[in-house]
Each structure stands twice: as structure tokens, then as C-alpha cells.
Amino acid sequence: MSSYRAPDYYLLDELISEEHLLIRDSVRQWVNSELIPVIEDHAQRAAFPTHLLAGMAQLGLFGPTIAESYGGAGLDYLAYGIMMQELERGDSGIRSTASVQGSLVMYPIYAYGSEDQRQRYLPKLANGALMGCFGLTEPNHGSDPGNMLTHFEDEGDTVLLNGSKMWISNAPFADIAVVWAKNPEGKVQGLIVERGMEGFSTPETHNKWSLRASATGELVFDNVRVPKSNILPGVTGMRGPLSCLNQARYGIAWGALGAAMDCYDTALRYAKEREQFGRPIAGFQLQQKKLAEMLTEITKGQLLAWRLALLKNEDRATPAQISMAKRNNVATALHIAREARQMLGAMGITGEYPIMRHMMNLESVVTYEGTHDVHLLITGMDITGMNAFS
Template sequence: MALPAYDLYDVRSMLSDEERAVQEAVARFTDERVLPIIGDCFDQGRFPKELVPEIASLGLLGSSLPEEYGCAGLNAVSYGLICQELERGDSGLRSFVSVQSSLCMYPIYAYGSEEQRRQWLPRMAAGEVIGCFGLTEPHGGSDPANMKTHAKKDGGDWVINGSKMWITNGNLADIAIVWAQTDEGIQGFIVEKGTPGFTAQEIKHKMSLRASVTSSLFFDNVRVPDSARLPNVKGLKGPLGCLTQARYGITWGPVGAAIACLDEALNYSKERILFGRPVAATQSAQIKLADMARRITLAQLLVLQLGRLKDAGTMQPQQVSLAKWNNCRMAIDIARECRDLLGGAGITTEHAAIRHALNLESVITYEGTETVHQLVIGRELTGINAF
């Protein structure tokens, strides 16, 4: 019996019925609604906002949060599978869901008041309110402790000044989760669109994540009430906890991008005839394709175990770093190799490989660069901080 080309170790058999149903539903959505338009969206530099109501109706926004807030209450493995299938379509779409779910809804749930949860989470799950996450700053994203944005207490209000950079969903967002230095350490604030002094400016001329909105945020004496502050966390623990949630989803997403590239290269190499035979009939092509399947299989097993650890409540941030490092590197290398197998055709966005390769340049960089995650593992092994 032939093995499934993109699941050589039958990882699917290790999933529960609910997890398989989630994967199938999102795979259908990606095949039917995303793939027919995403190449054009990338070319046009346009986020397919028209898909947001369908994404919400499938329960993909805040999918791991409790049902009492209008969310799906799914487990971590199901969320991972959502990320995998969405990124099989495009990293930009998975980024949108990651930011909404892990970087905006999660901090409101984990660090917010009950009033904030009731006010925002149901509407965010329904796609009626879009969020963005304001942490990274222009002078350097890998050193959040050196944050320049600050919030000063003024009576019952807070006044925020500063700027944020490379913010996914920035110009789409109705609210921003903004992290700022205060006299009591770093704190988070929910800043609504239209608040005086708060502006977003979309970043243009991108060659990566073109089907995603990326922005700079500016805060010029932005006044918010204390009720907009996330009351249940202070210090770097808050934003870093959000990043761990988002990085977890990112460990799964590139598996989908790699599968999309392998699928395309495999089919193309069977059809393309060179020197009287299909490219797939050559030893060099088969070795490349086999090596891609090997790396995808290892990545699938890695994230499944990571998801089981997360569902058991024992997942450690270092384990997330290892998986993000491995799987992003795996996917970007496969995308580039698939582009090569496609020959000249591989440089056009009529094929997926170049689009995924370009997108993965961002994915391997954001939420901690490859070097940062390598140093996290190095510190874990040696006990010495080399940052």
C-alpha cells in the first residue's frame, strides 16, 4: 500500500476525531476559498479581508479560548492544525489568525479583567473587532526590555507616547494591544482606533507577506482610562507569554507551506519532460523530493508532540523555540528547492513556491529570529546567557 505523500508516518492516525474534523474543515476552506485568489492578492499587495467572516464562522479566531466568550474551546493540537492548513494557503492569512487569536484575544483573556473579556472577546471571535499587537519598536525587535514607548499615569488616565513597527493587522485593527514602560514596569493597554493621537501607517514596498497588512503605530499623548489597562500582569512576562502562544502556532504553519511547495514540485516534476523523460524520473530530483518528505515528516512529529505537551500543560518556551527554529528553517529551504525544481516557471506567482519562499523570509524572522531561538537552546544546554 502506498504511503500518503505528505504524511509518511501516518501522523493523521494519531489525531482525535475532533482534531481530524478541524483539519478537514480548514483544508476545505483553504482549497476552495483561499487558493483560487491568494496569488492575485499577493501580486496586488492586498489582504483578502472578504474572507474574515468565513474564518470567524469556522471558529478559527481565538479557537483555544473558552466557549463562554464565544470561542470554539478547541485544544492546542487543533489550533496547530488550523495554522498548518491556513499557511498551506498563505503565511499572511495564518499571520492574521495568529495575531487575532494569540497576540490580541489571548492577553485579554489571560491578563484582562472579566469586564474586558466580556466586552471584547465575543466580538473578536465573530470577526467584528480586529486587533493588532504593539510590541516591536523601530530600534530593535529582539530586545523588548529596551522598550522606548512609555505610559505615564495622569489622574485616572494613562498618557502613552512612542511608536511600534512591523505590526501585523495595524491598519485593519479596531483595537491595539500596546505594551509600554510605566513606573511599575511594562504594562499592556487596549487602545481603540480613533483615539486622539493614535495613528497607523501601512508599510509599503514589501516583497514578503504581501497578502498581509503590516503597519507602523504612532502614539502622541494618547490618553486612555485606567479601565483600558490589562490589570493582571506587569513586566516582560506579559508580552513574552503572548509571544509563546503565537510562536506555538508558527511552529505548525510552516509545515503547511512546505507541504504546498512539495505538492507543487512533485506534480510539476512528473509532468515536465526534459531529455525525453519526466524530471521526476531522474535520481537528482528524487533525492531532493525524498529529502523534503523526510524533513516534513520530522517537523510533523515535532509539532504534534509539542501540541500534546501544550495540552498537558507541560510545554516550555524553550521547546517552542526549538520547533520554530527547526520548522521555519525546514520550510524556507524546501520552498527554495521547490522553486529550483520548477525551473524558470518557479519565479512567477502563478506557482506557489516563490510566494511561500518570500513569505517565509518574514516567518523565520518574526516572533524571534532564527539566531534568537538558537541562542535560547544554547542557553538551555550550557546555562550561560550569550545574548
């Protein structure tokens, strides 16, 4: 049984409805009973725990903000954020799986797909019968996706898709991929590519030191014929994929806090139990400094995420505000993981405690969905009106 106690120094639970607390507690209990007991073993073996997918679907973790008429839970963004926080408290890679499914696969189909596409794919994605991935990043185009090389040509009733994508979560087991490619006019457009289409392969990425319990791979398109009915009709240009990234970045801002909270709670409990020089190390000034600073930064991050959730519910959250929260909360979580690891000494590097796993995972989280530096420049451009990217 987990002894985790979530830090809530500023009593934020009082700002959250009973319904939201019930949702959080349901996910928390599932993480404690189903995820925590198996995650260290899977991370050590670099294996994705596929048996958890059914439970995640039953909890509504796939597309929780999608309308119930399409199989989603119809929840608001505060509920979504809380769910991602609890998932990442378990593991960043498992939260990534849920984020990809909901924010990067279901959201673009819901927002930009045809009614036929919504009816065909969304209910099965929500209940886990189909798993998806999101293809934007390329080997030579990460922070600059607008210069992607993946493209498709008109072939009558189909299009011919060529190119490749890299660092794709869920790729090795995904049934469908929402792929962003340049159309014959050179504009970015989304397509739904299905496993089994000739010329489509998803080689797995091995030898990762981070997100080891997450399945990562490539998407390779070698003259893949995709029906025109699989093209997302509702958007062209980079606005499409960037809006999806905003959905995912929002979830990350909450999720990273979950990892930070788990590291803090682990360090606090360890410091109270570990004795050196005749007393618990929690009684020493430097350890108290670490713990007090961790809790302060977690509290600031909680307030940032909570306010962002309210703005998101009102459809007033800007991409720059989301970037600020993602950048701040991930950096906070990574710093807390490193400080907590030091507090545990040599024990901090073992799988007996979750800290080293969180730290390694966060090295990916600080990079994906926009790097730490790119998010800084997004904020800089927003406050100055000047584009530092070009």
C-alpha cells in the first residue's frame, strides 16, 4: 500500500469541487494499486506495461475532455490536469501515453476531423480498442517543424505519403497515427494513417536512458497510399499541429508537478527516518532548506496550473501562458528530483525509490512538446512582440 501524501501547503483542495476530488482520488487509487507495483520492474527492463491500457481506458484517461457523444468523459480541463498529475506521479511515460492518446490523437480528430472520422475513430480511441500516436517531429526538424520534409502527392482517390517521423511515443503499438505532412500546395495538413497500410512501418527506438517504460519509435512512410477520406479537412498550416501541442503542454504542466510531488514526499519521509550523527537527517538545517524550497516551488507550480486550468475552461488560456506553465513546472520538477536524489544519497539511485526514474524521465519531458529554451522564447515573443526565431 502506498504511503504517499500529496503536499497541499496552500490548501488548494479547498478550491476544487467534490467531483474533481473524486476524480483525482479514483486515479490516485488506481496508480497506487496498479501502476506503482509494476513500474520499477518495467522501467528496469525498458518494457511498456501494455496490460495497464484497459484500466486507463476504464478510468476515462483517454480523451477525458472529449464530448460523451464521441466516447469521451466530457470533463473540464481542471479534471484533465488533475488526472495527468496523478498519472505522472506514477510515471512520466505512462502519462505520456495518455497525453498522446487524448491531446495529440483524439483532439485533432475531434477538432479538425470530419463527422465520419469522429464517429469512426473517437469511441474506439476512448475505450482503448484503438491506440494512436502523433507524427510531427522529424530527424532533422524538431524545434522547426514548419520545414518538415514528409509530404504527400495527389493520386486520385488516394494520396501517396512519403517521409519519416522520429521520437514518437506509442508508435511501436499504435493502431493509427495522426501524421502532419505537406500537401501538394506545400501546406501542412493532417492525415490518419492506419497500421497495415502498405509501406507504413514503426521501428522501435531502443537504448533510452529516459522514459524507459514508454514505447518510443519512428514512423516511416514509403509510398503509403492513404485514402483522401483520411485527411483531416478542418485545418491547414501549422495552426493544426501547434494547437494539439498546446493541449499536450497543458497536461504536462500538471503532470510534471505530480513527479515533483512524489520526489518531495519520498525525500521528506526518508529524511524523517534516516539517522546520521545520532538523529534523523530531517533535523539538519541543509536538509530542511532543501525540503522547504521544494515545497515552495511545488506550491507556486500548483497555483500556476490551477489558474491556467480556469483560463482553459473559459477558453482564455493563450499559447504563451501554456508555454510558461509547461516550462516552469517541468524545470521545477527536474530540480526537485535532483535535490531529492541528493537527500537520499546512494539509495537515491536505486529502484527501491522512484526518484532516479523520475529524474531520467523528466530529462525527456523538459525537451519534448517544445524545449525549455523554445518556451522561453515563446514567452519573450509574447511580451515584446518580436520574433527571436527568425
